[in-house]
Amino acid sequence: GEDVEQSLFLSVREGDSSVINCTYTDSSSTYLYWYKQEPGAGLQLLTYIFSNMDMKQDQRLTVLLNKKDKHLSLRIADTQTGDSAIYFCAEGGGGADGLTFGKGTHLIIQP
């Protein structure tokens, strides 16, 4: 079945760049998403990339997609304390279906 894998924790210093990685197995994935979840809150859609794109940039966020290796990454430039959260990678087939989520990466910011 479909599977999305992420490392559980990432620790970075404030002001550095954070790179969160994700791998997925479903080669028919049409859209790949990054969501952010802060403690006690719902999931906030950060950005998404269509499967025929290699890169998408949105202010401090850069998404890179390597479709051959089924690898997705989210880079957050100039990481701030407000970026501390759980980041979920998700894939969707673009059809009538729910998203398949990874277990989430806890981003920890060191002062």
Place this chain on the structure above:
Amino acid sequence: DSGVTQTPKHLITATGQRVTLRCSPRSGDLSVYWYQQSLDQGLQFLIQYYNGEERAKGNILERFSAQQFPDLHSELNLSSLELGDSALYFCASSPSGYNEQFFGPGTRLTVL
């Protein structure tokens, strides 16, 4: 604020009971999705409705059911509750069912 609302925010009940969770999608969105988030299973897709009709099913138990009403709000019914049903239940909506999904704040269900 995503524009998706869910009620109640918290729900505490006992094993064997039945509860109903409610979701109002963003204005104009026709599709509603339900997800369950638990520590051991992570985020799991349960079911999707589009304009009142069931469109896709995920890992939804037979004890659970959902519906979407003509005003497009949706309800998730959970019956014969077990301790393991304790989780966060999220609703999400999208314009047509083929777009990015916007999540509500969730309902935290605790089964004692």
